[in-house]
Amino acid sequence: MLNIAVILGSTREGRFGEKPARWIFDELGKRKEVRAEFLDLRDYPMPFFDQPVSPGYITEPYENEVVARWTKKIDAQDGFIVVAPEYNRSAGGEMKNAFDWVYNQWAQKAIGFVGYGSVGGARSVEHMRLIAIELQMGPVKHAVHLPIDVYLSMMKLEAPVDPALFAPVQKTADTMLDQLIWWTSALKAARGKEAVAKAA
Numbered sequence: 627m628l629n630i631a632v633i634l635g636s637t638r639e640g641r642f643g644e645k646p647a648r649w650i651f652d653e654l655g656k657r658k659e660v661r662a663e664f665l666d667l668r669d670y671p672m673p674f675f676d677q678p679v680s681p682g683y684i685t686e687p688y689e690n691e692v693v694a695r696w697t698k699k700i701d702a703q704d705g706f707i708v709v710a711p712e713y714n715r716s717a718g719g720e721m722k723n724a725f726d727w728v729y730n731q732w733a734q735k736a737i738g739f740v741g742y743g744s745v746g747g748a749r750s751v752e753h754m755r756l757i758a759i760e761l762q763m764g765p766v767k768h769a770v771h772l773p774i775d776v777y778l779s780m781m782k783l784e785a786p787v788d789p790a791l792f793a794p795v796q797k798t799a800d801t802m803l804d805q806l807i808w809w810t811s812a813l814k815a816a817r818g819k820e821a822v823a824k825a826a
Contacts, residue, residue: 628810630654631663631703635710635721637671644785646740646772647709649792653799654707657807663703667720670696672727681729693727701731705738705810707802712743712750725757733762734817736809738802739769746771764813766805770795 632651636643647664655662672693677684688694710717725732737758741747748771755765776794780787792799 628660628704628807628814629663629702630660630705630707630806630810631665631699632707632709633721633724634664634666634668635708635724636718637668637720638718641711642742642777642781643709643711645780645783645787646742646770646792648786649789650707650709650740650770650799652786652789654803657803659807659811663699665699667724670699670724672696672723675723675726681727684729688727696724697728697731700728703735704814705736705806707738707740707806708754709740709742710747710750710754712741712745712747715749716753717750721754722757725754725761729761732758734764734813736764736766736806736813738766738806740772740799741769742772742777746773764809766802766809768798768802768805770799770802 632647632654634643634647651662651664654660670692673690688697708721710721713719716722739751739754741751743750751769751771758765773794776791780791
């Protein structure tokens with residue numbers, strides 16, 4: 627069984643992101659080989675990263691209870707889907723901060739993206755891909771970019787919305803999920819072999 631989390635990377639009031647996040651979570655949950663979990667950054671109100679030591683060198687649990695919970699959640703996953711807006715050609719600060727607090731627990735795991743906002747959140751997704759690579763993750767090729775007409779069609783609706791509204795991006799979502807599951811499975815197996823070799 628693969629543990630894959632959908633991360634809702636926006637905390638703002640009246641956020642749009644809950645709509646695509648709930649939709650892709652439901653789509654992920656249809657995959658029989660996946661145990662899906664929904665992680666909302668509102669439930670993890672972490673301070674801005676302010677540690678004197680890089681997370682890559684931290685071996686003890688964080689003293690901050692929220693950050694410790696977040697790190698433990700990331701450690702428990704095999705893969706991720708981040709749903710995030712685009713602000714000023716990048717992802718929101720809360721999502722960047724969520725990446726920054728963790729290092730080893732992200733590594734060697736697959737990640738996919740759902741973007742929304744200007745040009746379908748493409749520049750936000752591209753920036754997050756670079757962050758993921760720096761964290762030694764494996765971002766999959768396909769991402770879901772919500773076109774402006776799809777975005778506007780559900781702008782004033784409450785989440786969850788009718789899944790049919792996502793029909794224009796359904797094929798892309800299916801492809802992304804296929805890729806994510808393949809890479810999540812492959813990387814989980816590789817991590818397992820590495821752990822066995824180290825223990826020998």
